[in-house]
Amino acid sequence: MESMAEKQPSKIHQPPEIIVLGPPLVFRTYDKEFSSRFRVLRPWESPLPLPQFLAAEAQNTQAALVSGVVQLTAAVLHHLPSVRLVVTTSAGVNHIDLVECRRRGIAVANAASIFSVDVADLAVGLLLDVLRRISAGNRFVKTGLWPKQKSYRLGFKLGGKKVGIVGLGSIGLYVAKRLEGFGCAISYSSRKEKPSVSYAFCPDIRTLAANSDILVICCALTEQTHHMINREVLLALGKEGVIVNIARGAVVDEKELVSCLQNGEIGGAGLDVFENEPSVPKELYELDNVVMSPHCAVFTEESMRDVYELMCGNLEAFFSNKPLLSLLPEE
Amino acid sequence: MESMAEKQPSKIHQPPEIIVLGPPLVFRTYDKEFSSRFRVLRPWESPLPLPQFLAAEAQNTQAALVSGVVQLTAAVLHHLPSVRLVVTTSAGVNHIDLVECRRRGIAVANAASIFSVDVADLAVGLLLDVLRRISAGNRFVKTGLWPKQKSYRLGFKLGGKKVGIVGLGSIGLYVAKRLEGFGCAISYSSRKEKPSVSYAFCPDIRTLAANSDILVICCALTEQTHHMINREVLLALGKEGVIVNIARGAVVDEKELVSCLQNGEIGGAGLDVFENEPSVPKELYELDNVVMSPHCAVFTEESMRDVYELMCGNLEAFFSNKPLLSLLPEE
Missing domain, CATH: 3.40.50.720 (NAD(P)-binding Rossmann-like Domain)
Incomplete structure (x- = not known):
């Protein structure tokens, strides 16, 4: 399939920007590596409430990395008008308003069967x-x-x-x-x-x-x-x-x-x-x-590495207009 | 193979006698059923020390049922002169003096691969x-x-x-x-x-x-x-x-x-x-x-039933001069 990324304005040496919501455990584990590949917006480190943070920082951000426990509602998406890709680190997507994503032309990539x-x-x-x-x-x-x-x-x-x-x-x-x-x-x-x-x-x-x-x-x-x-x-x-x-x-x-x-x-x-x-x-x-057990079925060192690579693969595919690795099929 | 049971004196309505050492968990679980099939000698219920109990009660007893944690040494076997069959409820037999058993012509039956x-x-x-x-x-x-x-x-x-x-x-x-x-x-x-x-x-x-x-x-x-x-x-x-x-x-x-x-x-x-x-x-x-875990790898309801039946099968085979079900092979 075609990636839905819009043509990036050419910013030489500027890594692509992503907004991270959650942040997912895999992000925390690989924060350094993620941050060397993407410019990461970190609302949880800001004193601003989320809507204000998004209004101030994320109006042009095209991709979001979302934890499996964050509710990605229509209201949150409303504050992210440029987002065209949501990457979530879980296999389940019941935390994401898929109808709203479809309406906004947002592709969703999940962890597929990696876990x-x-x-x-x-x-x-x-x-x-x-x-x-x-x-x-x-x-x-x-x-x-x-x-x-x-x-x-x-x-x-x-x-x-x-x-x-x-x-x-x-x-x-x-x-x-x-x-x-x-x-x-x-x-x-x-x-x-x-x-x-x-x-x-x-x-x-x-x-x-x-x-x-x-x-x-x-x-x-x-x-x-x-x-x-x-x-x-x-x-x-x-x-x-x-x-x-x-x-x-x-x-x-x-x-x-x-x-x-x-x-x-x-x-x-x-x-x-x-x-x-x-x-x-x-x-x-x-x-x-x-x-x-504390909802830890997916939490192994090995699966964290695997999902890190899948998430990066999806983000990089999106930003280079290539097919996503784990695009959620439409029902 | 031939059972090593000696000809039983004909005691009509008298079930065969076994000495139980341990007693094994399977015996405790199925005590009633065991006791309806065999006349059971119970040294652990006697105030006598084991050697005196055996001297008083077990001089003609031909079969012993032995827990996997009882040390069946030459000294104990010395007090059981008529025993020709030792049935143990474990797969391992390192608690039994096999050399002494062989010397005395005692067959040993274990739990085989039941566990x-x-x-x-x-x-x-x-x-x-x-x-x-x-x-x-x-x-x-x-x-x-x-x-x-x-x-x-x-x-x-x-x-x-x-x-x-x-x-x-x-x-x-x-x-x-x-x-x-x-x-x-x-x-x-x-x-x-x-x-x-x-x-x-x-x-x-x-x-x-x-x-x-x-x-x-x-x-x-x-x-x-x-x-x-x-x-x-x-x-x-x-x-x-x-x-x-x-x-x-x-x-x-x-x-x-x-x-x-x-x-x-x-x-x-x-x-x-x-x-x-x-x-x-x-x-x-x-x-x-x-x-x-407390050495419980073999302890399931189902395996207790299975080993109970195997133990009884061995004892009954012995007393009716049939081949034992799980005779320990000589090395």
């Missing part, structure tokens, strides 16, 4: 942790309980379990492939059946839950998937069932999840994402069958 | 936990640090890592198969090369460590493997290297391991086994890059 492997790995890690009680065992040993209590509670075998993958995109496929290697039986739900895979397709999420020992949530957060994992689905999963969510918190009705976990209506949960991050329901703090 | 899948799964779980900081992240979230500190330390990607498997028996093979699914490159050391596998063979453990990002210890504890993972091997693994031990504590020189971890000479460790269980080096309590 998918790491996210799938964390899903498996959380699942193994819940089933085999690893975090709880680590605490048992590190608090000196082992010599006192001698025996430790039995865990559960992963092999032979029926796993339902909710959303068979690149992350879901990597999760499925890994769990096949552990001897799990895979089925999935998805907007539509994937003819390229041999896993059993189950379009109805409640039926998928009823037929599964484990649900792994890998779908995007959309209006359709918001609170898709509700009380009815959780009860269908059942009291030995385990849920893993590495997608977005709001795919699950968190209040109902907490209640099901407190009452033993499901067996356990491995959660990297929550509805109101960084707030986490305190009721889960004391539950050994709940393992939580 | 291998669960042990391999825990190895992968510990490794993912160390690399992706899952236990530490769980603590970070559950102690309410997330909203205060916002960002969490980056972890490391599993994919692309070079993994050296130390000991390619059934556990090692399951670990290798699982880690292949995560995109790791596998090589291994072993007493001899396995022509049936395509992984690179590296007979020298120091060279294997030097060429690996991760070492997974899966070998038996023998005189040859005692402290095989010494300081030199750990330094060869290097300061970003991770070691996982689900074999036996004493395969690793624990004192050197602690020192390497404290000084950052290796990158992290996932440990299910220790030299002096249930004692664990207290220096490791505070290290987030060390994940420990």
Whole structure:
């Protein structure tokens, strides 16, 4: 495709200008390297409120680098009249007003599937942790309980379990492939059946839950998937069932999840994402069958390097009128 | 093979007698079921010291069920003159004096490879936990640090890592198969090369460590493997290297391991086994890059059921002069 960059006024020795909103973790990690390649506008270092900062500094800025937790609303975009490219460092784009971007002719580039492997790995890690009680065992040993209590509670075998993958995109496929290697039986739900895979397709999420020992949530957060994992689905999963969510918190009705976990209506949960991050329901703090991580599924040294290079590649492609590396396809 | 059971005196309605030493966890879990199939001698419930108990009660007992943590020495066997079968609930048999068993014509049946899948799964779980900081992240979230500190330390990607498997028996093979699914490159050391596998063979453990990002210890504890993972091997693994031990504590020189971890000479460790269980080096309590479990790699509900059935199968085969299900082969 054609880049949407307008012809740059020729400013010799002047690197292209980008506005950074967030700033994303990858930006902080590679700040020096980014800053040697681009002229970086840093609203978070200014005493001005964001709208004033943008009005004063960013009226001609053509590209924005945006963290996955910043809400890029129509109101913010209104203050960035020249922006023609938004690069975000997340795979999900539910924080960006895509309709407004389209209306303004703004291309959006995301992290594509660069994080998918790491996210799938964390899903498996959380699942193994819940089933085999690893975090709880680590605490048992590190608090000196082992010599006192001698025996430790039995865990559960992963092999032979029926796993339902909710959303068979690149992350879901990597999760499925890994769990096949552990001897799990895979089925999935998805907007539509994937003819390229041999896993059993189950379009109805409640039926998928009823037929599964484990649900792994890998779908995007959309209006359709918001609170898709509700009380009815959780009860269908059942009291030995385990849920893993590495997608977005709001795919699950968190209040109902907490209640099901407190009452033993499901067996356990491995959660990297929550509805109101960084707030986490305190009721889960004391539950050994709940393992939580701070939305860090994508955060490895290696993926930060990879996404840094992808972001720079997108920005440089844009400024030299070349095709973007990870342009978000229009729906 | 022929069972070594002597002809039973015909005691109608009298179930066969077994002496239980330990008692193993599987015995405690299935005590009722075991006791309905066998007449069980229970030295741990007697006020008598073990030798006196055995002298009084077990002179005609032909079969012993022995936990994996009981030392079955020549001295103990001396008090069990009629025993012709020892069934142990562990895969490892380093707690049994095999030479003395052979001298006395005692057959030994172990858990064979019944636990291998669960042990391999825990190895992968510990490794993912160390690399992706899952236990530490769980603590970070559950102690309410997330909203205060916002960002969490980056972890490391599993994919692309070079993994050296130390000991390619059934556990090692399951670990290798699982880690292949995560995109790791596998090589291994072993007493001899396995022509049936395509992984690179590296007979020298120091060279294997030097060429690996991760070492997974899966070998038996023998005189040859005692402290095989010494300081030199750990330094060869290097300061970003991770070691996982689900074999036996004493395969690793624990004192050197602690020192390497404290000084950052290796990158992290996932440990299910220790030299002096249930004692664990207290220096490791505070290290987030060390994940420990209380020698629970085999302890799942499912494997307990499986080993219960195997143990009963061995005992019943013995008492009915049929071939044992998991006779330990003579070396």
